[in-house]
Amino acid sequence: MTSAGSPDLGVRSPIRAAVVTLSxxxxxxxxxxxxxxxxxxxxxxxxxxxxxxxxxxxEQSQIERTLIDLTDGGELDLILTTGGTGLAARDRxxxxxxxxxxxxxxxxxxxxxxxxxxxxxxxxxxRATAGVRGKxxxxxxxxxxxxxxxxxxxxAPALDHAxxxxxxxxxxxxSPGGSA
Amino acid sequence: MTSAGSPDLGVRSPIRAAVVTLSxxxxxxxxxxxxxxxxxxxxxxxxxxxxxxxxxxxEQSQIERTLIDLTDGGELDLILTTGGTGLAARDRxxxxxxxxxxxxxxxxxxxxxxxxxxxxxxxxxxRATAGVRGKxxxxxxxxxxxxxxxxxxxxAPALDHAxxxxxxxxxxxxSPGGSA
Amino acid sequence: MTSAGSPDLGVRSPIRAAVVTLSxxxxxxxxxxxxxxxxxxxxxxxxxxxxxxxxxxxEQSQIERTLIDLTDGGELDLILTTGGTGLAARDRxxxxxxxxxxxxxxxxxxxxxxxxxxxxxxxxxxRATAGVRGKxxxxxxxxxxxxxxxxxxxxAPALDHAxxxxxxxxxxxxSPGGSA
Numbered sequence: 001m002t003s004a005g006s007p008d009l010g011v012r013s014p015i016r017a018a019v020v021t022l023s024x025x026x027x028x029x030x031x032x033x034x035x036x037x038x039x040x041x042x043x044x045x046x047x048x049x050x051x052x053x054x055x056x057x058x059e060q061s062q063i064e065r066t067l068i069d070l071t072d073g074g075e076l077d078l079i080l081t082t083g084g085t086g087l088a089a090r091d092r093x094x095x096x097x098x099x100x101x102x103x104x105x106x107x108x109x110x111x112x113x114x115x116x117x118x119x120x121x122x123x124x125x126x127r128a129t130a131g132v133r134g135k136x137x138x139x140x141x142x143x144x145x146x147x148x149x150x151x152x153x154x155x156a157p158a159l160d161h162a163x164x165x166x167x168x169x170x171x172x173x174x175s176p177g178g179s180a
Numbered sequence: 181m182t183s184a185g186s187p188d189l190g191v192r193s194p195i196r197a198a199v200v201t202l203s204x205x206x207x208x209x210x211x212x213x214x215x216x217x218x219x220x221x222x223x224x225x226x227x228x229x230x231x232x233x234x235x236x237x238x239e240q241s242q243i244e245r246t247l248i249d250l251t252d253g254g255e256l257d258l259i260l261t262t263g264g265t266g267l268a269a270r271d272r273x274x275x276x277x278x279x280x281x282x283x284x285x286x287x288x289x290x291x292x293x294x295x296x297x298x299x300x301x302x303x304x305x306x307r308a309t310a311g312v313r314g315k316x317x318x319x320x321x322x323x324x325x326x327x328x329x330x331x332x333x334x335x336a337p338a339l340d341h342a343x344x345x346x347x348x349x350x351x352x353x354x355s356p357g358g359s360a
Numbered sequence: 361m362t363s364a365g366s367p368d369l370g371v372r373s374p375i376r377a378a379v380v381t382l383s384x385x386x387x388x389x390x391x392x393x394x395x396x397x398x399x400x401x402x403x404x405x406x407x408x409x410x411x412x413x414x415x416x417x418x419e420q421s422q423i424e425r426t427l428i429d430l431t432d433g434g435e436l437d438l439i440l441t442t443g444g445t446g447l448a449a450r451d452r453x454x455x456x457x458x459x460x461x462x463x464x465x466x467x468x469x470x471x472x473x474x475x476x477x478x479x480x481x482x483x484x485x486x487r488a489t490a491g492v493r494g495k496x497x498x499x500x501x502x503x504x505x506x507x508x509x510x511x512x513x514x515x516a517p518a519l520d521h522a523x524x525x526x527x528x529x530x531x532x533x534x535s536p537g538g539s540a
Contacts, residue, residue: 113291124291155481
């Protein structure tokens, strides 16, 4: 998506991202959403153009609807969700993500859990997943601002290449996950 | 589930667990079940109240029926299975677990495989999974007493918090996997 | 599958493997298939008898048909695919593998991604999976010869035991992933 005729110096249009916060309490106004703004700030720190955070209750059908509405416009490269990935009865973010994704991308969540395990055994409770819908990558992040910062540091170095691949800007890639 | 009026000093009722051994040979009385009693002892060492081991043949429908019967009473926090997670034709424990689970929890098996990989490359043959049915966490453990001990050491530090979350005793958790 | 009457000295018949290259460009003759021959050479270096590489475009139905044709003869222990595991729109190898597999074996891809993560964060983009169809283990490998070599080094130490288990030659195994 470099403008026509420009030399390819690795300059590409910024990542277009959205943040979705899943929280019954934040949605009902009973608690401020802290992790959504944290993720937005982290993405903007990478140069991304970010919409949201959109605050949605932990209701699977509403989460799915939000993800579908955001992706089907075709204007987003990346959605980060925060919240709803644990073992509590209302935690349904991974199920909603899996339901709307065309293809799963388990490596993002595996990498975040592995890194987090070196900090706390509670990391293994995370049921986070990731997947692609259309050309949008959806990644589930944890529910606290501190954990969001820690996990974002894990995925940040892979986001540019992920978006280039989804946009079709990285055809000749020979990365470990790339196709021949 | 602390008794009403008691100060919350972190004292909670013990984990209520069951052990299920999947083995054609043990079920037919052709071999003693060694891993089931090993897991029971390990759980009791954490203060859990444990029923079983229930010995079931490697028949997917029977495994599913056993897991459903044990969980639908609503009295169990945790089921550990042992056996049936390998590549052999009769190994169907992960399929049975996935079929009865409402939600998958891949982090437990990922953590066990990662720890085991540092000991043996055979760790990657494990197809173990984990999931939640109702309020019961079901985790597939390996089939030998030695491997059960090694893998149990990986998950043990996360079990208390997992059970608290499933019981709804950890609402305000800000763990990496928790919801906002 | 040792010949009748031979003493069991750990000598078994060689692994019977096939290599399948998924690539629109290689299939159309627009690019040489470099990763397929690389994998074939690596397998032969382990003593395997290898057919292929079969070069197939990134069309999910054609990938599935190829995997089914190769496995349903019952003569193969192992299929390694190369290509089609990334985030690009045409990358459908994991979906085809999951569709034809009777049972998934996530440990192989987890181990490869974990090892690759120590080299590059791009490892988390890999959507590779593995599974068993009948008695054949199917493992998705990356799409470049260099990455194939790196990832093959991860799974190679587990292949003999995997094949023994699938053939039913490892009944009494007490490995971490084995059944009781």
